[in-house]
Amino acid sequence: MEAWLNSIVVIFQPLNILMNIGGMLIGMCMSCIPGLTATLAISLLIPFTYGLPPVASLILLLSLYNGAMYGGSVTAITIRTPGGPSNAPTVLDGYQLALKGKAGTAISISLIAGTIGGLFSCVVMILLSLPLSRIALKFSPVEYFTLALFGLSAVFAVSGKSMLKGTMSGIFGLILGTIGMDEILPIPRFTMGVKNLEGGIPFLPAVIGLFALAEVFRLIEQGEVHTEITARIKNILPTWKEFTGTLKETLRGSVIGTWIGILPGAGATIASFMAYSETKRASKHPETFGTGDLNGVASPEAANNANNAGALIPTLTLGIPGDAVMAVLMSALIVQGLQPGPFLFRDHMDVVYPIFSAMILSNLLMLGLGFALLPLSSNIAYIKKEILVPIIAVSGIIGSFAATGSLYEVGIAVFFGILGYVMERFGFPVAPLCLSLILGPIAENSLRQSLIMSRGNITIFFTRPISLILIIVTIVSVIYLIIQGKRGAKLAED
Amino acid sequence: MKKPEIIASILGLSLGLVTYWGTLHFRTFPIHLAGPEFFPRMLSILLVGLSLALLVLNLVKGKPLQNTTREGAERKESAKQFSQIASAMAASVGYFLIMGFVGFLLSTFLYFGFLMLLMQRKKKYLRTTAWSLSITIIAYILFGVLLKATLPVGTMFR
Numbered sequence: 137m138e139a140w141l142n143s144i145v146v147i148f149q150p151l152n153i154l155m156n157i158g159g160m161l162i163g164m165c166m167s168c169i170p171g172l173t174a175t176l177a178i179s180l181l182i183p184f185t186y187g188l189p190p191v192a193s194l195i196l197l198l199s200l201y202n203g204a205m206y207g208g209s210v211t212a213i214t215i216r217t218p219g220g221p222s223n224a225p226t227v228l229d230g231y232q233l234a235l236k237g238k239a240g241t242a243i244s245i246s247l248i249a250g251t252i253g254g255l256f257s258c259v260v261m262i263l264l265s266l267p268l269s270r271i272a273l274k275f276s277p278v279e280y281f282t283l284a285l286f287g288l289s290a291v292f293a294v295s296g297k298s299m300l301k302g303t304m305s306g307i308f309g310l311i312l313g314t315i316g317m318d319e320i321l322p323i324p325r326f327t328m329g330v331k332n333l334e335g336g337i338p339f340l341p342a343v344i345g346l347f348a349l350a351e352v353f354r355l356i357e358q359g360e361v362h363t364e365i366t367a368r369i370k371n372i373l374p375t376w377k378e379f380t381g382t383l384k385e386t387l388r389g390s391v392i393g394t395w396i397g398i399l400p401g402a403g404a405t406i407a408s409f410m411a412y413s414e415t416k417r418a419s420k421h422p423e424t425f426g427t428g429d430l431n432g433v434a435s436p437e438a439a440n441n442a443n444n445a446g447a448l449i450p451t452l453t454l455g456i457p458g459d460a461v462m463a464v465l466m467s468a469l470i471v472q473g474l475q476p477g478p479f480l481f482r483d484h485m486d487v488v489y490p491i492f493s494a495m496i497l498s499n500l501l502m503l504g505l506g507f508a509l510l511p512l513s514s515n516i517a518y519i520k521k522e523i524l525v526p527i528i529a530v531s532g533i534i535g536s537f538a539a540t541g542s543l544y545e546v547g548i549a550v551f552f553g554i555l556g557y558v559m560e561r562f563g564f565p566v567a568p569l570c571l572s573l574i575l576g577p578i579a580e581n582s583l584r585q586s587l588i589m590s591r592g593n594i595t596i597f598f599t600r601p602i603s604l605i606l607i608i609v610t611i612v613s614v615i616y617l618i619i620q621g622k623r624g625a626k627l628a629e630d
Numbered sequence: 631m632k633k634p635e636i637i638a639s640i641l642g643l644s645l646g647l648v649t650y651w652g653t654l655h656f657r658t659f660p661i662h663l664a665g666p667e668f669f670p671r672m673l674s675i676l677l678v679g680l681s682l683a684l685l686v687l688n689l690v691k692g693k694p695l696q697n698t699t700r701e702g703a704e705r706k707e708s709a710k711q712f713s714q715i716a717s718a719m720a721a722s723v724g725y726f727l728i729m730g731f732v733g734f735l736l737s738t739f740l741y742f743g744f745l746m747l748l749m750q751r752k753k754k755y756l757r758t759t760a761w762s763l764s765i766t767i768i769a770y771i772l773f774g775v776l777l778k779a780t781l782p783v784g785t786m787f788r
């Protein structure tokens with residue numbers, strides 16, 4: 137108890153409060169610009185933290201992470217451009233809500249859901265840090281494959297009107313994910329002799345292209361017409377009914393986000409897609425998803441923010457990064473002389489407790505700052521298209537360059553921008569491709585490792601209990617989604 | 631039957647076949663049950679199957695079973711719209727290609743200005759130049775100065 141009280145005193149020190157607020161603002165603002173993600177922001181800010189004490193340094197980076205996870209939903213909702221990959225599912229319903237003049241409501245629900253998700257995962261992190269990481273340690277490639285398979289079943293949930301085309305899009309994404317050096321046996325695949333392709337398709341510029349640049353082309357196609365979001369955004373605060381109506385799915389997203397965050401390597405993108413998929417699957421009216429259902433915003437955003445503290449668990453307790461951002465954050469810890477892992481809990485609880493407390497405070501600050509800035513953030517909708525379109529294009533392209541300083545990634549972004557536009561013109565949704573691009577390598581590597589372990593015996597997937605459960609859940613989920621899809625199509629016709 | 635649906639099926643089919651053909655050129659490792667070719671080959675077969683399904687469904691039904699091409703695609707696209715989109719795509723490719731040669735500042739200025747002019751019905755050159763210059767400077771300050779990203783100078787100016 138004394139340690140907790142001390143941690144509260146520490147986080148309210150002027151420097152730490154400043155870092156918390158500053159990090160939050162930077163994260164929110166940066167993620168509103170397509171292409172600027174938490175990973176990029178953290179990696180660029182780390183040099184600035186050398187001179188800061190360890191706690192202040194970590195508070196800055198973690199609050200930036202929290203702010204970025206929420207901030208990306210603003211552009212996802214207002215201009216159909218996710219701030220980061222994990223905000224991609226928010227586009228599906230958030231943008232439709234904006235078209236109906238409910239952008240403010242969507243953004244505030246995203247903010248509230250993100251806060252609840254963040255707080256939920258903080259509590260879980262504090263209570264179950266060590267036990268949860270022990271369970272995650274039991275996952276072998278077999279479980280990772282079936283989990284990836286389950287994640288891929290979300291393709292059906294994000295396919296929109298055509299599951300057949302959505303599945304084709306998903307498979308295309310999986311094929312794209314095989315480009316590069318094979319991770320198990322070092323041979324190049326589909327690289328066509330291009331050295332840069334040996335590293336595979338980098339995910340960030342691909343997503344920038346698929347969503348931001350493809351949107352640029354789509355907006356140009358429309359021309360400078362009366363923009364869909366024309367009226368002043370009213371009703372920034374949701375009604376009580378709207379708020380309570382999304383609570384259940386917010387909690388669902390929080391649980392999924394926290395759990396996925398704990399699994400090393402899974403990441404916020406998988407968490408948000410799975411949350412969206414599960415919410416749609418569990419809904420009594422799945423046909424409303426994709427047309428402007430608030431639950432389609434609340435659930436993935438809750439998962440998005442819940443993933444943050446969840447990802448901290450394996451990072452701090454095991455020294456295994458929960459996602460890409462955590463990998464970068466680990467370098468910040470090491471720079472400060474703190475080695476992530478069990479010894480951190482043994483020797484540096486004076487750092488661990490303030491991190492826990494700061495994460496809670498950060499989520500509460502996000503709620504306050506988010507509402508304060510909401511009228512400003514929604515103003516992005518009023519920028520004339522002739523100015524907005526080039527800004528999106530330029531920031532997306534520079535964003536894809538700035539992360540690694542490589543023009544190759546700019547080329548990837550442009551290629552995927554053209555591809556994304558063409559795909560949508562032919563009715564192929566890009567969300568499944570996006571999901572498959574990230575899950576594909578995980579699925580393939582874990583499948584092949586599993587077959588190596590079992591010497592080619594596929595019953596290994598059915599003899600391990602967790603794997604078997606995941607397979608059953610996947611099959612049930614797919615059948616259910618197909619039935620729901622047909623039912624929804626019939627309802628739409630009627 | 632709808633042309634876009636047929637074209638989409640054929641594209642999917644082609645992609646699947648090309649992928650399968652590509653896997654035939656991978657180095658094989660007989661001791662490995664699931665070698666590097668295993669996953670992409672499996673996917674290519676799936677893609678071919680689904681593409682055929684889409685093609686057959688559209689041919690048999692006489693109209694697209696799932697008319698999911700965007701509404702804008704069904705109406706005849708004006709030549710102007712098509713040229714605008716093509717120009718934007720070409721400009722994006724050009725931006726990527728010239729950035730390494732002329733550098734970040736000049737390429738961004740040109741790209742922004744081009745896209746802005748493309749969106750305008752009545753071309754406003756002075757306004758476009760002002761906006762283009764401002765955004766280029768802001769982008770430089772944001773990325774190059776504040777975030778300390780190494781922006782390309784351009785081989786032309788080295």
